[in-house]
Amino acid sequence: MTMDNKDLEAEIHPLKNEDGKSQENLGNQLKTEDNLKSARLQSRLSRCRAVAFFLSLFICLFVVFVVSFIIPCPDRPVSQRMWRVDYNAAVTYDFLAVEDINRDRIRDVLFLYKNTNGINNFNRSCADEGLSSPCAFVAAVSGANGSTLWETPVAPDVALVKCAVSQPRGSEGSSACILVGRPDPVTAVDLSTGQTLWTRPGSPGTNASILSPLLQVPDVDGDGAPDLLVLAREAEEVSGYIYSGGTGHQIGHRGSLGTDGESGFLLHVTRTGVHYILLPCASSLCGCSVQGLYEKVTRRDGPFKRDPLGQNMLNATTCRTLMHSAGAVRYLVHVPGKAGADVLLVGTEACVLLDGQELTPRWTLSTARVLRKPIFGHYKPDALAMVIENGTGVDRQILLLDLGTRAVLWSHVLPSLPGSPPSSSLPTADHRSAFFFWGLHELDSANQTNQTNQTETSAAGHSLYMFHPTLPRVLLELANISANIVSSDVVLLEPSRHAACVLLTGPARSDVPGLVSVIKHKVRDLVPSSRVVHLGEAGPDSDQAVRDRFSRLRYWSGV
Structure with missing residues (x-):
C-alpha cells in the first residue's frame, strides 16, 4: 500500500512540518494584530471627526445666536406712504433732485424756493448771508417723512444749480450743490449739512443771459474736484467761464465761442475720451473743443485728450458747424450708455440719432412739434426705447420707438394741458x-x-x-x-x-x-x-x- 507524498514527507521530516505550522500561525497572529490596530485607529478618527463636526456646528449656532439676538440690527427708517411740506408766501423754481443726504438709505429731496425767511424754525434769513429780501433758499427734506433736514439762503435769485458735485479730499464737505446766482455769486453748499462752503463773485454780469445747463468739465486746476463751465450769451455771442469746482475761483478769463446759441448745451465725450461742447445754433448743430476753449481763457495747454481724427473739425478756438438740421435744433440728449454714447438731436421737424464718435447720422425720423426732451426706457426686455411727445393739447401723441431700428413700438393720443x-x-x-x-x-x-x-x-x-x-x-x-x-x-x-x-x-x-x-x-x-x-x-x-x-x-x- 503506497502512502501519499505529504504523509511520507511528514514522517521523514516531522520537525519541518511543525515549523511550517508555527510560521503560518505566527503570520495569522500578526495579521490579526494589524487589523486590530487599524480598527482602533479608525475608531479614533471617527470620534475626532464627530467632535470636529459638532464643535463646528456649535460655533455656527453660537454665531447665529449672537448676530440674531445679542447684537441689535440697525433700525430701518419707516418711509411714510405720503407726506407734504408747505411753504407760504413763496415762489419756487423748476428744479428737483434726489440724494441720500442723511445716510438713512432713503434718498431725500432737494429743491429751491424764494422767500424772506427760512421755514420750519431754522432761523435763517436772507440778511444772515448779506442778501436782500426776498432771496432764494436751497432746501433738503427727508424722503422718508418730509421733515426738513436743512435750508440755506444762497443768492438774490438762482440761474443754474447742480447737485452732488464732488469736492476735493480734505475739504469740509465731500459733495456739494453748486448754485450760479443771478446776477452775481457762485455758491457751494455742503450736501450733507447745508453749510455754505464758499461764495465767489464773478458770474456773468447783468447784461449777460446765463444759458443752461451748468456743465462739469474735468479737473483743470489740479485740486481733485471737477470744474464748472458756465455759458452765457452776451451781445449775440456765447461766452464761456470756467470756475474751480473746489474753491469757486474763476480760471482764466472770459472766452468767446465765436457763435450765437440758445440753452440746451451738451458736454459730449467721444469713445476716445475727447471732450466737446455741442450746442444748437440756428438750424445747425455746432461743436467746440473744450481744449480749445480752455486754451483761449488761460492761454496755456490743458489736461485734455486730443483727437487726431477730429482735430481739423473741432479742435479749434472757435466752434464749427457739424451738420445742418431740418428746422431749429430744440434739444440735444445723450443716449444712455458709457462715455462716448450716441447723441439724439431733436429738431422742430425731425429727430436724428448721431454716432457718438463721428457725430454722423445713424437714422432720421421725420416728426413735427416735439413737445419736450425725450426720455428713455425699455419696452422690450433689455432693448432701449425712446419716448417722444409729439404735438400739443388735444393732438398730443405719445410715441415709443425702438432706438435701434426707429420702429414705432406703441403709440397713443394723450391730450394734455399747456x-x-x-x-x-x-x-x-x-x-x-x-x-x-x-x-x-x-x-x-x-x-x-x-x-x-x-x-x-x-x-x-x-x-x-x-x-x-x-x-x-x-x-x-x-x-x-x-x-x-x-x-x-x-x-x-x-x-x-x-x-x-x-x-x-x-x-x-x-x-x-x-x-x-x-x-x-x-x-x-x-x-x-x-x-x-x-x-x-x-x-x-x-x-x-x-x-x-x-x-x-x-x-x-x-x-
Whole structure:
C-alpha cells in the first residue's frame, strides 16, 4: 500500500512540518494584530471627526445666536406712504433732485424756493448771508417723512444749480450743490449739512443771459474736484467761464465761442475720451473743443485728450458747424450708455440719432412739434426705447420707438394741458420699464375730440397715467392734481424698493408769492384707487385684476 507524498514527507521530516505550522500561525497572529490596530485607529478618527463636526456646528449656532439676538440690527427708517411740506408766501423754481443726504438709505429731496425767511424754525434769513429780501433758499427734506433736514439762503435769485458735485479730499464737505446766482455769486453748499462752503463773485454780469445747463468739465486746476463751465450769451455771442469746482475761483478769463446759441448745451465725450461742447445754433448743430476753449481763457495747454481724427473739425478756438438740421435744433440728449454714447438731436421737424464718435447720422425720423426732451426706457426686455411727445393739447401723441431700428413700438393720443409736467420711466424687475405720462383727466374715447372744453379741463387739472409694456392696451390713471405743477419726477427713493411720485407745486408767476408744496406719493398706494382706462376693447382681465398686476410690479435700481 503506497502512502501519499505529504504523509511520507511528514514522517521523514516531522520537525519541518511543525515549523511550517508555527510560521503560518505566527503570520495569522500578526495579521490579526494589524487589523486590530487599524480598527482602533479608525475608531479614533471617527470620534475626532464627530467632535470636529459638532464643535463646528456649535460655533455656527453660537454665531447665529449672537448676530440674531445679542447684537441689535440697525433700525430701518419707516418711509411714510405720503407726506407734504408747505411753504407760504413763496415762489419756487423748476428744479428737483434726489440724494441720500442723511445716510438713512432713503434718498431725500432737494429743491429751491424764494422767500424772506427760512421755514420750519431754522432761523435763517436772507440778511444772515448779506442778501436782500426776498432771496432764494436751497432746501433738503427727508424722503422718508418730509421733515426738513436743512435750508440755506444762497443768492438774490438762482440761474443754474447742480447737485452732488464732488469736492476735493480734505475739504469740509465731500459733495456739494453748486448754485450760479443771478446776477452775481457762485455758491457751494455742503450736501450733507447745508453749510455754505464758499461764495465767489464773478458770474456773468447783468447784461449777460446765463444759458443752461451748468456743465462739469474735468479737473483743470489740479485740486481733485471737477470744474464748472458756465455759458452765457452776451451781445449775440456765447461766452464761456470756467470756475474751480473746489474753491469757486474763476480760471482764466472770459472766452468767446465765436457763435450765437440758445440753452440746451451738451458736454459730449467721444469713445476716445475727447471732450466737446455741442450746442444748437440756428438750424445747425455746432461743436467746440473744450481744449480749445480752455486754451483761449488761460492761454496755456490743458489736461485734455486730443483727437487726431477730429482735430481739423473741432479742435479749434472757435466752434464749427457739424451738420445742418431740418428746422431749429430744440434739444440735444445723450443716449444712455458709457462715455462716448450716441447723441439724439431733436429738431422742430425731425429727430436724428448721431454716432457718438463721428457725430454722423445713424437714422432720421421725420416728426413735427416735439413737445419736450425725450426720455428713455425699455419696452422690450433689455432693448432701449425712446419716448417722444409729439404735438400739443388735444393732438398730443405719445410715441415709443425702438432706438435701434426707429420702429414705432406703441403709440397713443394723450391730450394734455399747456405746461404739463414731463414724462418719466423706471426700470422694472422683468427688464422692461414702467412709463408715467401726464395728461387730461377725462381720457375715455368719447371725450377725445377736438371740441374739448379748455375751461373744464383746466379745472380738472393734470392726471398722472401709468403704462407697462405687458399691458399695452391699458393705462392706469393714478392721480389727478389741480394745483400748478412746477416740477415732478417718479423715482426710486429706496434702491430696488418702492417707486415714489415727487411733486413740486407753486404759483404760476414768479412775481406773485403763494403756496409752495413738496409732495411725495407712493406709487403702489395710488394703484388700488386708480382708474383703469382701456385703449380699445376691454381684455379678459377685470379692472381689479389689472390693478393687481400693476401692484405686483417690482422696480429695479441697478444696485
